[in-house]
Amino acid sequence: HSIPMLSLGNARGEEELRAWAERMRSHLAREAIDIKEFEFVVEPKIDGLAVSLRYENGELTTAATRGDGSEGEDVTANIRTLAEVPQALHGRHVPAVCEVRGEVYMRHADFAALNKRQADAGDRTFANPRNAAAGSLRQLDAAMTAQRPLHFFAYGWGEMSEMPSASQHGMVQAFKGFGFAVNPRMALCRGADELIAHYRKIETDRAALGYDIDGVVYKVDDDRV
Numbered sequence: 001h002s003i004p005m006l007s008l009g010n011a012r013g014e015e016e017l018r019a020w021a022e023r024m025r026s027h028l029a030r031e032a033i034d035i036k037e038f039e040f041v042v043e044p045k046i047d048g049l050a051v052s053l054r055y056e057n058g059e060l061t062t063a064a065t066r067g068d069g070s071e072g073e074d075v076t077a078n079i080r081t082l083a084e085v086p087q088a089l090h091g092r093h094v095p096a097v098c099e100v101r102g103e104v105y106m107r108h109a110d111f112a113a114l115n116k117r118q119a120d121a122g123d124r125t126f127a128n129p130r131n132a133a134a135g136s137l138r139q140l141d142a143a144m145t146a147q148r149p150l151h152f153f154a155y156g157w158g159e160m161s162e163m164p165s166a167s168q169h170g171m172v173q174a175f176k177g178f179g180f181a182v183n184p185r186m187a188l189c190r191g192a193d194e195l196i197a198h199y200r201k202i203e204t205d206r207a208a209l210g211y212d213i214d215g216v217v218y219k220v221d222d223d224r225v
């Protein structure tokens with residue numbers, strides 16, 4: 001990866017989350033950034049497989065798994081079989097180099113149907129949707145991956161020759177315009193109370209999401225941080 005794929009920091013419980021939000025607020029205030037404008041993006045953290053997709057002049061050239069963060073596995077041929085990964089980006093304002101990052105995942109209903117098909121055929125079944133997604137993406141034969149019900153949500157980026165937006169939310173909206181699926185549960189919040197309220201809402205709706213999550217992601221919606 002020309003820019004490392006970092007993992008997320010963890011906050012366990014409300015107090016750690018409040019402390020993090022306060023650290024962000026005081027950091028922005030020290031940098032003299034207008035804190036009235038200060039927002040967070042919140043969305044479910046998908047329990048799938050993080051991948052980085054590189055587009056050059058709008059065309060998909062390489063896809064790699066996260067691996068150890070600096071070097072991943074090349075899964076280009078397999079990624080090309082996913083309907084939710086555009087082969088060519090849409091629109092007139094696509095950066096010449098554009099690395100879009102996100103999560104490949106499998107929905108609960110598709111996972112159950114796949115395991116049933118596997119069992120009926122006497123093939124190996126998968127322990128959970130994450131393993132099924134990972135196994136499906138790592139198939140030696142891309143034609144096998146093509147038969148697996150894999151989905152993709154875009155949420156981040158690596159190397160970009162130009163930035164379509166200066167905010168996390170704006171970047172994700174740009175990815176939507178380029179033809180990617182983005183999580184409809186993404187929301188903008190201000191202040192720790194709203195972060196916690198949104199966490200509770202996602203937790204309440206968790207069973208109805210249709211896919212596994214392993215937490216909630218919070219990002220400061222401003223590239224000056």
Ligand code: I6G
Nearest residue numbers: 008043044045046050103155217
């Ligand atoms: O699963 C995720 C959802 C949203 C993410 C994520 C995200 O950012 C808005 N960001 C990272 C870096 C990872 N998972 C690993």
